[in-house]
Structure formats: C-alpha cells, structure tokens
Amino acid sequence: MSNDSTVIFKRPESLSENITHYCPGCTHGVIHRIVAESLDELGLRGRAVGVAPVGCAVLIYNYFNTDFMEAPHGRAPALATGFKRCRPDMIVFTYQGDGDLASIGMGEIVHAANRGEKITVIFVNNAIYGMTGGQMAPTTMPNQKTTTTPAGRDVSLVGYPIRVAELLSTLRTPSFVARVAVHTPMHIVNAKKIIRKAFRLQKEGTCFTLVEVLSSCPTNWGMDPSAATKWVGDVMKPYYPLGIFKDPEREEA
Amino acid sequence: MAGKKLMKGNEAIGEAAICAGVRHYFAYPITPQSEVAEYLCWRLPEVGGAFVQAESEVAVGNMLFGAASTGLRTFTSSSSPGISLMQEAISYMAGAHLPVVLVNIIRGGPGLGGILPAQGDYFQAVKGGGHGDYRVGVLAPSSVQEAVDLMILAFDLADKYRNPMMLIGDGMVGQIMESVEFPETNREDNDPIKSDWALTGALNRKPRVVKSLFLNPDLLEENCLLLEEKYKRMKENEIRYELYKVSDKNRLLIAAFGTMARICQTAIDELEREGVSVGLFRPISLFPFPEKEIYAEAGKKNIEKILTIEMSVGQMVEDIERCVKGRKPVEFFGHTGGIVPTPNEVKDKVRESLGLKK
Ligand SMILES: Cc1ncc(C[n+]2csc(CCOP(=O)(O)OP(=O)(O)O)c2C)c(N)n1
Ligand code: SF4
Numbered sequence: 001m002s003n004d005s006t007v008i009f010k011r012p013e014s015l016s017e018n019i020t021h022y023c024p025g026c027t028h029g030v031i032h033r034i035v036a037e038s039l040d041e042l043g044l045r046g047r048a049v050g051v052a053p054v055g056c057a058v059l060i061y062n063y064f065n066t067d068f069m070e071a072p073h074g075r076a077p078a079l080a081t082g083f084k085r086c087r088p089d090m091i092v093f094t095y096q097g098d099g100d101l102a103s104i105g106m107g108e109i110v111h112a113a114n115r116g117e118k119i120t121v122i123f124v125n126n127a128i129y130g131m132t133g134g135q136m137a138p139t140t141m142p143n144q145k146t147t148t149t150p151a152g153r154d155v156s157l158v159g160y161p162i163r164v165a166e167l168l169s170t171l172r173t174p175s176f177v178a179r180v181a182v183h184t185p186m187h188i189v190n191a192k193k194i195i196r197k198a199f200r201l202q203k204e205g206t207c208f209t210l211v212e213v214l215s216s217c218p219t220n221w222g223m224d225p226s227a228a229t230k231w232v233g234d235v236m237k238p239y240y241p242l243g244i245f246k247d248p249e250r251e252e253a
Numbered sequence: 254m255a256g257k258k259l260m261k262g263n264e265a266i267g268e269a270a271i272c273a274g275v276r277h278y279f280a281y282p283i284t285p286q287s288e289v290a291e292y293l294c295w296r297l298p299e300v301g302g303a304f305v306q307a308e309s310e311v312a313v314g315n316m317l318f319g320a321a322s323t324g325l326r327t328f329t330s331s332s333s334p335g336i337s338l339m340q341e342a343i344s345y346m347a348g349a350h351l352p353v354v355l356v357n358i359i360r361g362g363p364g365l366g367g368i369l370p371a372q373g374d375y376f377q378a379v380k381g382g383g384h385g386d387y388r389v390g391v392l393a394p395s396s397v398q399e400a401v402d403l404m405i406l407a408f409d410l411a412d413k414y415r416n417p418m419m420l421i422g423d424g425m426v427g428q429i430m431e432s433v434e435f436p437e438t439n440r441e442d443n444d445p446i447k448s449d450w451a452l453t454g455a456l457n458r459k460p461r462v463v464k465s466l467f468l469n470p471d472l473l474e475e476n477c478l479l480l481e482e483k484y485k486r487m488k489e490n491e492i493r494y495e496l497y498k499v500s501d502k503n504r505l506l507i508a509a510f511g512t513m514a515r516i517c518q519t520a521i522d523e524l525e526r527e528g529v530s531v532g533l534f535r536p537i538s539l540f541p542f543p544e545k546e547i548y549a550e551a552g553k554k555n556i557e558k559i560l561t562i563e564m565s566v567g568q569m570v571e572d573i574e575r576c577v578k579g580r581k582p583v584e585f586f587g588h589t590g591g592i593v594p595t596p597n598e599v600k601d602k603v604r605e606s607l608g609l610k611k
Contacts, residue, residue: 045456046454046456046457049322049454051319052464058466059466061460061462065460066455066460067452067454068461068462068464069318069319069452070349070462070463070464070465070466071315072315072318072341075311075312075315075341075342078312078314078315078316078318078319079315079318079322081312081319082277082279082305082315082316082318082320082321082322082327083319083452085303085316086276086277086320087323090453107308107309107312108308108312108315111308111312115305
C-alpha cells in the first residue's frame with residue numbers, strides 16, 4: 001500500500017480479528033460491528049466492559065477487543081449493575097437476546113431500568129430462541145412456527161409478543177429507549193446513529209439506555225438470508241414499530 | 254471504630270465488612286438478617302460506598318458477580334431461602350474464580366420454614382448447593398466477636414484463593430447483642446488495578462474475560478482441576494477448629510459448631526461439676542473440614558463415643574462419621590425448626606450415651 005492511499009473501510013479497533021460463528025445471513029454480526037464502531041468513535045474502548053448473554057451471542061467476548069463478563073442466562077443487567085456501581089467511571093453494556101432479556105431475565109432488566117443504572121443495553125430481538133434450536137420466545141410473532149409451537153404461536157394460549165421497548169418506556173426513570181432494525185443498509189445506518197447516541201448518553205452520565213434491535217435468524221426461521229431480512233421488514237416491523245420511545249434530549253427541547 | 258462496642262451480630266457483620274475494605278453491598282430483605290442492610294444503608298455512604306437493594310436474591314448474586322469482577326471487595330448477606338436463590342450466581346462465581354463473601358444467617362427450613370435459628374443449611378453450604386464441580390469456603394462463628402474476626406478472614410481467604418467464601422451463622426449469632434472490638438485500621442489493600450485478572454478496561458493490555466464457560470471439554474476439565482487444586486490448598490492451609498475442655502479424662506467428645514457449640518460448653522461445664530468429663534470439638538472451618546483432627550481426637554483411648562449435636566435433624570454428623578472412620582461410635586442429637594437444644598437436653602443425652610443415670 002502506498003503512503004497516499006486513504007483507508008475508507010477497516011475493522012473497528014473494538015472488534016477482534018476472530019471470525020464469528022454466526023450462521024450466514026444472521027444479523028448478530030452487523031450489530032456487533034455497529035456497537036464496536038460506536039465505542040471506537042466515542043473513544044470508549046479502553047474503559048468499556050461488556051456483559052455477554054446466554055444465547056447465540058454467548059461467545060461475543062471472542063469478537064470484541066474490550067473486557068467482558070459472561071453472565072448467567074438473563075442476568076446481564078444485574079452483573080452490569082454490580083460492576084457499574086463499583087466503577088462508575090467505566091462504560092458498561094449488556095448484549096442480550098430476547099429469550100435472555102424478555103423471558104428469564106425480565107426481572108433483572110425491568111429493575112435495572114427502573115433504578116436508572118447507568119448502563120447501555122443492546123437488546124437483540126429475533127423473535128426466537130436461536131441457540132437452543134428455534135423454540136418460542138416471548139417475542140415470537142403470532143402464528144409464527146417454532147419447534148415448541150409447530151402449529152404457530154397461538155395467542156389465545158400464550159398471549160401476544162412482548163414489546164420490550166414500549167414496556168420499559170412506561171417506566172419514568174430510564175433515560176433513553178429506542179427500537180431500530182438492521183435488515184437494510186438504510187436501517188443499519190440509522191441503527192448505528194441510535195446505538196452511538198445511547199453510548200454517548202452513558203458517557204455523559206445519563207441513566208439507563210436501551211436499544212432494541214430487530215434482528216434475523218434465518219436458520220431457525222427456516223428461511224434463506226434474503227427472505228429472512230424481508231420478513232423482518234414485512235412481519236416484525238409492523239408489530240414492533242421503530243423509533244425513539246424515550247429521549248432525554250427531546251424532553252429538554 | 255476503636256474500642257469495645259455493644260452490638261447486634263448482624264450490625265457487627267456489616268461493620269466488619271467495612272473494616273475489611275468493602276464499600277459495595279447488595280442485598281434483599283429477609284428475617285433474621287435484615288439489620289445488616291439497615292445498618293449498611295447509612296453506614297456505607299459515610300465511608301464513600303453504596304448499598305443497592307436488589308429486586309431479588311437472584312439479582313443480588315449476579316450483582317455480586319459483576320461487582321467482584323471489578324476486583325473490589327464485595328459481599329452480601331441473606332437467610333436460607335435467599336441463599337437458595339443465589340446458588341446460580343455462586344456456581345458461576347466459583348467457576349469464574351471470583352473472590353466474594355456471602356453471609357447466611359440460617360433460619361429453619363425447608364421451604365419457607367420459619368424465622369427462628371437453625372443449622373439446616375449445612376449441606377447446602379458445605380456440599381455445594383449450586384451445580385457443578387466446585388466448593389465454597391465455609392466459616393461458622395459462635396459469637397459476635399468471632400463473626401467479626403471471621404468476616405475479615407473470609408475476605409482475605411476469598412482474595413487468596415479467588416473463590417467464594419460463606420460465613421454461616423444461625424439466627425442467634427445475627428440477633429444476639431455482645432461486646433465486640435474491631436481492628437483499628439480499615440484495610441484497603443486490594444487494588445484492582447494491580448490485579449492480573451480484574452476487569453479494568455483493555456486500554457494498554459489484552460482484553461480480559463471473566464467467565465465460567467468452556468465449551469471445549471479439555472478446557473472445562475482444566476478449569477475444574479484448577480479449582481480442585483485450590484480446594485486442596487485450602488484443605489492443607491485453612492483448617493480451623495477449637496477444642497474445649499478436651500483432656501485424657503474425657504469419656505465422650507461432643508462435636509458441634511456455631512451457637513450449638515456454645516450451648517454445649519455450658520452443658521460440659523455443668524457435667525464437669527457432676528464429675529462427668531466431656532470435651533468439645535468445634536469445627537470453625539466447615540469447608541475445609543478438620544478431617545484429620547477429628548480422626549485423631551476420636552482415636553484417643555479415653556474417648557468412648559462421639560456425640561454430634563446440631564440444630565438440624567443431622568447434617569454435619571455425616572461428615573463426623575466420615576472422618577471418624579468407624580474408630581468410635583458416632584451418635585447424634587438435635588432439634589430443628591427453630592428449636593434450640595438446651596444445656597439440660599445436652600446433658601441428658603450425654604448421660605444416656607454413657608449409660609449414666611439421668
Ligand atoms: C438457566 C438456563 N436455562 C436455559 C438455558 C438454555 N438456553 C441457552 S440459550 C437459550 C435461549 C437463547 O435465546 P435468545 O436469548 O433469544 O438468544 P438467541 O440465541 O436467539 O440470540 C436458552 C433457553 C441456559 N443456558 N440456562
Ligand atoms: S441460530 Fe439464528 S441467531 Fe443464532 S447464529 Fe444462527 S441465525 Fe443467528
């Protein structure tokens with residue numbers, strides 16, 4: 001490479017060289033990248049600590065160049081609370097799936113949000129349990145087929161999918177709650193903006209920030225990658241509207 | 254906090270943690286130990302620390318996990334049902350080699366049980382409680398002063414072995430008021446920045462991970478063997494016990510821990526006045542257990558029997574039998590559910606064991 005060449009695209013410093021284990025077409029990798037870019041751009045890598053979930057992203061610590069803790073299933077917000085209370089000078093984020101956060105970890109997330117823990121939660125909603133092979137999640141769509149709802153999710157038996165961003169924004173304390181998607185380049189650009197903002201708010205000392213990200217699971221949805229991304233836009237997005245539900249900067253304006 | 258103070262056990266436990274350098278405490282209310290939180294909620298801010306009242310003991314355990322990952326000293330206290338809920342995090346913290354201290358002021362169980370003193374969580378504390386190949390170091394004080402001293406020791410041992418430590422007391426140790434003395438100076442010797450494992454930000458070094466996940470069975474076995482090696486070192490170096498009125502005149506040796514041991518001392522004093530010589534073996538470290546020491550005492554010619562007395566239907570007695578290895582008959586007496594054996598009951602049981610008239 002000659003000296004006057006310009007780098008226009010490179011691996012964020014916050015991401016390691018390791019190759020991810022995610023299935024082809026899975027958007028976990030895209031979300032990792034925009035989290036890493038946000039940390040880089042805000043200069044937070046060296047004082048960031050992530051909390052890994054139990055789910056497909058359980059090995060996320062292999063892909064990041066930051067310190068990490070690996071939490072029990074659903075408990076990441078409690079670990080993040082303990083850590084941040086001891087080290088308020090550090091940047092703490094959790095990365096959690098929908099089984100992790102909205103099922104087994106519902107107690108931990110609601111209370112971390114309500115205490116206003118100064119952490120950032122990246123909540124990956126792919127409407128299914130990916131890691132354990134495609135069982136129903138609390139976020140599984142009505143009539144969606146999973147291995148534990150082979151005839152489709154019957155809302156008369158198990159209720160409707162939980163809208164986490166809306167649920168948490170009924171709480172008064174949390175500072176920033178948003179939902180984004182990563183199924184098209186345009187949505188990725190916007191998701192990046194919002195995730196970066198969540199980290200910036202944490203850096204500035206605001207309390208609890210959460211970004212729900214609509215993500216795909218082609219493997220367990222039984223779709224090819226392009227059909228899966230289309231399904232996010234056509235089926236998930238109408239039920240899970242994108243947008244910012246709570247924003248401290250908007251309230252001030 | 255220099256000089257002698259009259260304090261309730263639960264409050265003294267809180268103050269001892271501060272002496273040990275703790276500034277962060279996480280808990281959920283439960284009788285009979287809520288006074289620890291009621292004390293630390295105002296005391297910790299005085300020393301620049303913080304208390305977080307968690308939403309559940311499941312969360313408490315996991316907050317400890319996060320807090321301990323910073324390398325700073327941290328602890329919680331609870332009572333039996335709460336400790337059951339923390340078993341998830343305890344197993345994870347053991348697997349991740351995290352130093353942390355948990356206090357269980359035991360109440361009667363199983364289930365919701367009752368709120369009066371008991372020792373029925375011996376198995377849970379000493380034999381595991383959570384899943385997997387791990388151990389927790391367990392210390393059992395029998396007075397408020399000893400609770401203070403063992404709290405401070407527990408933090409040192411947790412750091413030394415990078416393993417969870419548990420202090421178990423029955424409701425009596427938590428509720429009783431006694432005069433106590435605290436060490437003169439606060440200990441703030443654990444500097445996380447100097448540690449080679451704590452998470453401090455990967456600024457000028459490789460990223461660190463605190464985890465218990467090893468999908469490769471070779472690596473998981475390696476981690477378990479690393480743990481096992483620590484437990485071996487604990488067995489070699491951290492045995493603690495106390496003998497009371499043990500002599501070659503003893504016909505019988507009582508084995509008891511915690512509050513129960515204190516009650517047995519009263520019975521032993523009274524029996525001595527009647528001319529019946531009995532000694533007391535009081536394990537202080539329940540894990541590691543004073544195995545060789547019990548075996549040696551049981552082997553003494555003058556000892557006819559070992560009598561284990563507990564506030565349970567008999568849990569430590571299984572360890573006593575294991576260690577005595579059939580050298581002498583091992584008998585058991587106890588009450589459970591919050592009923593505490595009285596000195597008179599202990600005396601009656603001793604006389605019965607020795608074939609003496611009541
Ligand atoms: C206590 C406990 N219960 C169950 C499991 C099994 N388990 C592992 S991952 C998972 C679901 C993960 O799904 P999700 O959070 O949606 O993440 P995804 O894999 O879809 O990214 C379950 C149930 C576990 N590890 N621990
Ligand atoms: S199973 Fe689904 S969520 Fe998991 S890596 Fe594969 S596509 Fe992604």
